[in-house]
Amino acid sequence: MVRIKPSVLKKACQINPLLPLLLPECRTIEAAQQELRWIQNEVSDKKRVRQCCMLRARHYPLQYLLGSQPFGPLDVTCQPGVLIPRWETEEWTVSLAEKLPRDMAFDIMDLCTGTGCIPLLLKQMCPKCSVFAVDRSPLAYKLATRNSNTLQVPLKIIKKDILERSSEIVPRTVDLITCNPPYIPRTTFARETARSVKLFEPKLALLGNKEFYANLVDCWMSRTDAFVYEVGDLSQCYYVLNRVTGDVDLSRKWRIGFRHDSCGRPRIVYGFRASGSRLNWASILVKFGDMKH
Amino acid sequence: MKALLRCGFHTIAARSIKKNKLPPRPKLSTQMETELEEKFLHGGRGPGGQKINKCNSKVQLKHLPSGIVVECQETRSRDQNRKLAREKLALRIAQWQGGGGPVAREVALHEWERQGKRSKERKSKDKHVKHQEVRRSAEMQKLQEEEDLLRSLLT
Structure with missing residues (x-):
């Protein structure tokens, strides 16, 4: 990472002595000023503001300090040990929630739910649905429960490992599965991951590669009519696509598409049954991304 | 009369723009x-x-x-x-x-700010005038007292 010039540090110090502490994460004076304003708005005690800035200098995530992250119209509580919701996830969840039918009751299951941000937003926007959330981490389970209670969005939260014990999870079948699985491969983790993420966010929610997508094809596709999975790179998208096109039965029944985020990076692999489902997913998910199969 | 006129003008100005009716x-x-x-x-x-x-x-x-x-x-x-x-x-x-x-709201907001400033100025001016009057009356009283004292001494 490019070092911060001493001249910039000096200039920042002249504006506010706390700013140089924020520069390692924010990189520019404007961004640091913005962040300091946010901290000062949410933390009233001056001593605590200083403490927060000191922690920020050591790359501690801002969301853990302030205790929340906005996610669509919701303000989701964040705690150390549980992955902070990303803007990319917010973006596709909002876009998906806008496409889902409001007047129908159907079942949604979110796997690897973490804070519960995805199911909370979906339930908030489609109150008639029953929404299930699954996570194996006890911290995530607790936090998702807390979020569900404080935001008054009822969820059914299940503490189970989806790789090991997917067969024990009820309900057996749902209409839609969403998931933001850990998708950073071990090989790129050290090189490409930001320091604040590497040091302070749970590896359990970050490290993974194809296993969750294999698990999707093996265990979950038979139990759902549609799925939306977040991905880290194109190879994960193609893994799902190739598994589906490589299987005669799946290839006939399923349609697969990819979606990019607003930075142009591949972010979603999604799929739905071409026919025989309760909802018409082909029309619901039209223009959600680009169809590949 | 002057005070009354000034007061009258100000009430008109104050009535012209209200923050909740922009x-x-x-x-x-x-x-x-x-x-x-x-x-x-x-x-x-x-x-x-x-x-x-x-x-x-x-x-x-x-x-x-x-x-x-x-x-x-x-x-x-x-x-x-x-x-x-x-x-x-x-x-x-x-x-x-x-x-x-500028749009109507901005004009009104600007006018509202000016109004606020003017009223502040007026208040401080009024305060000065009042204080001056108080001081002057106190002085007059003092003079009067001294005069009275002198007169009582002379007689």
Whole structure:
């Protein structure tokens, strides 16, 4: 990472002595000023503001300090040990929630739910649905429960490992599965991951590669009519696509598409049954991304 | 008489603009909403998703017919930023439609501020006048007392 010039540090110090502490994460004076304003708005005690800035200098995530992250119209509580919701996830969840039918009751299951941000937003926007959330981490389970209670969005939260014990999870079948699985491969983790993420966010929610997508094809596709999975790179998208096109039965029944985020990076692999489902997913998910199969 | 006149003027001025009765903020009509180009800027290339934890979300709005561009990254929430950006843009569009001049709300707000300043000045001036009067009367009283004392001594 490019070092911060001493001249910039000096200039920042002249504006506010706390700013140089924020520069390692924010990189520019404007961004640091913005962040300091946010901290000062949410933390009233001056001593605590200083403490927060000191922690920020050591790359501690801002969301853990302030205790929340906005996610669509919701303000989701964040705690150390549980992955902070990303803007990319917010973006596709909002876009998906806008496409889902409001007047129908159907079942949604979110796997690897973490804070519960995805199911909370979906339930908030489609109150008639029953929404299930699954996570194996006890911290995530607790936090998702807390979020569900404080935001008054009822969820059914299940503490189970989806790789090991997917067969024990009820309900057996749902209409839609969403998931933001850990998708950073071990090989790129050290090189490409930001320091604040590497040091302070749970590896359990970050490290993974194809296993969750294999698990999707093996265990979950038979139990759902549609799925939306977040991905880290194109190879994960193609893994799902190739598994589906490589299987005669799946290839006939399923349609697969990819979606990019607003930075142009591949972010979603999604799929739905071409026919025989309760909802018409082909029309619901039209223009959600680009169809590949 | 002078005081009465001044007072009269001020009550007229004070009545002219009230903070809760300003002309409304310009709003984006649904038709304008279709002429927008919305972009979310998160600082360019490099890895994304779980690999990075960005706190800011910048919203950029472009009004295609006029080419006006506004940006907003005031809050941490993209939702809020989108709303604020729309407010900003609506104001800019209203200014553009009005030929570049300030819109009614701005004029009123400006006038309201001036009003506030004037009333402040008036109050401080009144205070001065009052104090002066008090002081003068106190002096007069003192003089009177001294005179009385002198007279009593002389007689």
